[in-house]
Amino acid sequence: MADAEEAxxxxxxxxPTDKDASKICILLNATGNVPIIKKRTWTxxxxxxxxxxxxxxxxxxxxxxxxxxxxxxxxxxxxxxDQIIKNLYDCHGTxxxxxxxxxxxxxxx
Amino acid sequence: MxxxxxxxxxxxxxxxxFLHLSEQLGDGxxxxxxxxxxxxxxxxxxxxxxxxxxxTLSTLISVEYHVVFSVSYQVPMLFFQxxxxxxxxxxxxxxxxxxxxxxRERSDLFxxxxxxxxxxxxxxxxxxxxxxxxxxxxxxxxxxxxxxxTFISVYGPHVQLNLxxxxxxxxxxx
Numbered sequence: 416m417a418d419a420e421e422a423x424x425x426x427x428x429x430x431p432t433d434k435d436a437s438k439i440c441i442l443l444n445a446t447g448n449v450p451i452i453k454k455r456t457w458t459x460x461x462x463x464x465x466x467x468x469x470x471x472x473x474x475x476x477x478x479x480x481x482x483x484x485x486x487x488x489x490x491x492x493x494x495x496x497d498q499i500i501k502n503l504y505d506c507h508g509t510x511x512x513x514x515x516x517x518x519x520x521x522x523x524x
Numbered sequence: 525m526x527x528x529x530x531x532x533x534x535x536x537x538x539x540x541x542f543l544h545l546s547e548q549l550g551d552g553x554x555x556x557x558x559x560x561x562x563x564x565x566x567x568x569x570x571x572x573x574x575x576x577x578x579x580t581l582s583t584l585i586s587v588e589y590h591v592v593f594s595v596s597y598q599v600p601m602l603f604f605q606x607x608x609x610x611x612x613x614x615x616x617x618x619x620x621x622x623x624x625x626x627x628r629e630r631s632d633l634f635x636x637x638x639x640x641x642x643x644x645x646x647x648x649x650x651x652x653x654x655x656x657x658x659x660x661x662x663x664x665x666x667x668x669x670x671x672x673x674t675f676i677s678v679y680g681p682h683v684q685l686n687l688x689x690x691x692x693x694x695x696x697x698x
Contacts, residue, residue, distance in 0.1 A: 447663035485660070485678060491669040492692030493677040506689040518663045521656055 437461065439504045440512050443472070446490075447518040450476050456512075461501035465494050472517055487516040528662030529598040530671055532562045538672040539567050539591070545673070545694045551687075556590075556644075563593035564644050567672070573684040575622040584609055585622060589685050591676060592643055599657040600675045603642055603649040604683060615639075619650050623683045637683070652679055 438458040445451045452475060459468070469484045478484070487493050488507045504513045530538070539555060546553035551569070558564040568590050575583050590603040606614040606622065614622060616639045624637065635653055642649040660678060661671050668674040677687050 485663070487674075488692045489669070491674050492687075493674065493681075494689060494692065495677075495681045495686035497681075497686070498689065502689055507692055520660050520663055 439500050439508075441468075441500070442512050442514045444514065444516045445518070446487075446516050447520075449484075449517060449519045452476070459500050461499065461504070463500050464496065465498045465500070465503065466496035468500070468515070469496065469517075476519075478519060481521055482519050483521065485518050485520065487518075488514070490516060528658030528660065528671075530593075530600070531598070532593060532595075535563075535593045535600065535672070536565060538670050539565070541670055542567065542672045542676075545691060548694060549688055549690055558644055563595055566593070566644055567591040569685075571685065576625050576684075577621040585614065587684070589680075589683075590642070590644075590649070591672065594643070594654050597654040597657065599654050599661065600672055601654045601657070602652045602676070602679050602683065602685075604651075604685075605649050616650065650683075652683065 437460075439461050440456060440458050443452055443455050443457065452472070465486055469486055472484045473482075476484075485493060488503070494503055500513070507513060543553055543555050546569075553567055553569045556566055556568050568588065570586065570588050572584055572586050575585055585606045585608055587604055587606045591600050592603055593599075594601040606619055608614065616637075620633060620637065635655075637650055637652055639648050640651045641647070657675065657679075661668065661674060673687075673691060676685065677691065680686060
């Protein structure tokens with residue numbers, strides 16, 4: 416995602432360069448009461464896990480430790496945290512993009 | 525605002541739908557019916573998982589997961605019981621060590637995973653607490669297609685119950 420951040424000044428639709436060719440384009444949508452992330456499209460290393468993205472969003476939005484980020488596909492299914500993005504893309508990718516929904520909540524207590 | 529709670533009939537129909545998906549994907553969920561009364565029907569599956577406890581030698585434990593309807597909270601609840609390969613049962617402390625070692629330091633451990641009576645079988649089972657479940661299920665922009673699937677996929681990974689990616693697709697082209 417570091418590379419994507421450098422390209423942030425440009426348009427949000429990233430044109431894949433040679434270095435980005437192997438990366439996967441994901442689209443982050445906010446649902447519920449979670450703050451939105453201005454930049455919706457990111458390119459991610461295919462071997463990163465779902466929990467890595469959750470941690471990234473958690474850090475990006477500077478959330479409290481008791482709050483948890485949930486990631487969904489198709490508004491119904493939450494993929495396992497140790498699942499890698501490549502597998503997820505193979506299963507749920509559409510039009511060259513992987514659409515993920517995220518929201519935050521306290522899971523316990 | 526979407527309501528995250530389910531009625532007993534919702535639970536039954538969505539559990540049957542989930543069972544149908546599982547049969548297509550062949551990952552061994554079954555529906556146990558004690559009798560027709562509320563809440564005596566629950567989803568069940570057995571898995572072998574590796575203990576996350578790295579203090580001892582990594583051991584294989586067999587786990588039986590149950591998804592039971594909670595009458596008081598009107599949401600699905602995840603119950604499970606774990607056995608070592610010699611047949612001995614993991615107590616609550618061993619279960620914490622095996623399933624959520626990263627949460628050991630947290631004071632709210634008792635708010636997550638404790639031992640309680642299974643509402644159908646009346647035997648002691650480990651249970652994940654249901655008090656936030658309806659909030660978690662309600663947080664979509666629109667209603668979830670199948671709240672049992674959402675519930676299992678959100679809470680399952682905390683206790684090493686991971687569903688195949690294909691579940692996300694199956695619900696779409698149902």
